[in-house]
Amino acid sequence: MWGILKEVKCRLCEKHYKSKNQTAPDSVESVGHIQCYCPALERPRIAIHHGIWRELMFSIRKSSTELNEKKEPKWCFPSALSPEAHEEWGMTKILEFMGLHEVLPLGQGANREKLKKDVRDYHTAHGIEISESDIHTFLARRPDRLAFDKENKLCVFLEFTRAMDTDEDWAIRKEGEKNGRYGTHLGFFNYLCRREKKGWKVSQTNFTVGVRGSLHTNQFLDRLELLGVKNKNTREVIRKQTVQKTLSMSDMILKFFFAAPGRKNQQPHSL
Numbered sequence: 001m002w003g004i005l006k007e008v009k010c011r012l013c014e015k016h017y018k019s020k021n022q023t024a025p026d027s028v029e030s031v032g033h034i035q036c037y038c039p040a041l042e043r044p045r046i047a048i049h050h051g052i053w054r055e056l057m058f059s060i061r062k063s064s065t066e067l068n069e070k071k072e073p074k075w076c077f078p079s080a081l082s083p084e085a086h087e088e089w090g091m092t093k094i095l096e097f098m099g100l101h102e103v104l105p106l107g108q109g110a111n112r113e114k115l116k117k118d119v120r121d122y123h124t125a126h127g128i129e130i131s132e133s134d135i136h137t138f139l140a141r142r143p144d145r146l147a148f149d150k151e152n153k154l155c156v157f158l159e160f161t162r163a164m165d166t167d168e169d170w171a172i173r174k175e176g177e178k179n180g181r182y183g184t185h186l187g188f189f190n191y192l193c194r195r196e197k198k199g200w201k202v203s204q205t206n207f208t209v210g211v212r213g214s215l216h217t218n219q220f221l222d223r224l225e226l227l228g229v230k231n232k233n234t235r236e237v238i239r240k241q242t243v244q245k246t247l248s249m250s251d252m253i254l255k256f257f258f259a260a261p262g263r264k265n266q267q268p269h270s271l
């Protein structure tokens with residue numbers, strides 16, 4: 001099923017850029033391009049990302065049975081409850097939850113100014129130039145999901161990626177890219193936690209699955225366990241489900257590609 005496609009300029013790209021009066025870059029029509037990069041397939045790709053992640057997150061939430069000392073569930077996943085909750089849990093809401101920022105009613109924007117100043121100062125202290133719109137972008141970021149352990153004051157940004165599993169290093173490379181995305185946020189949050197003596201620790205955990213269904217098995221299972229999925233068999237079931245779901249979703253992207261107009265009757269070299 002997964003062969004090498006003939007290396008030609010991507011027809012969907014040509015059409016996509018033409019409609020914007022731009023020249024298409026020399027994208028080749030490879031599996032990686034179709035699965036991960038082709039701008040013409042961005043919408044189905046986003047839908048697929050959400051589809052796999054929603055199912056994985058549902059399983060984690062349902063199976064996270066570890067209890068804390070008060071015999072309550074150790075982990076909570078507030079932004080996983082609904083699309084609305086996910087919308088709501090941006091950077092300011094996370095800071096508010098940890099007692100690092102007070103969200104005031106509309107019109108009383110002074111605390112927002114204070115937060116912006118903190119963001120600016122933190123970047124300046126680290127030799128990073130930051131404009132007003134960069135600050136806005138920084139605060140508008142939203143992790144895929146969040147996990148909190150209130151007793152131990154742990155906040156974990158959860159990120160999910162479906163990546164092209166071309167070579168042996170793909171998972172390590174993707175891990176680096178993902179961590180880079182929130183590196184400054186984690187630094188900033190942990191700096192505020194120390195400064196305000198709130199005792200929270202903020203970190204990031206990634207779940208990465210290759211489009212061909214490969215994943216770093218031990219790491220994947222360990223991360224499920226870290227989030228309170230104590231039952232070994234359940235972890236294994238979640239892993240298998242995620243791989244299956246990813247494979248069927250990757251297959252769906254290919255179907256989108258071949259069904260898209262503008263491809264004439266061209267057949268791939270091998271598939």
Ligand SMILES: [Zn+2]
Binds near residue numbers: 010
């Ligand atoms: Zn393309």
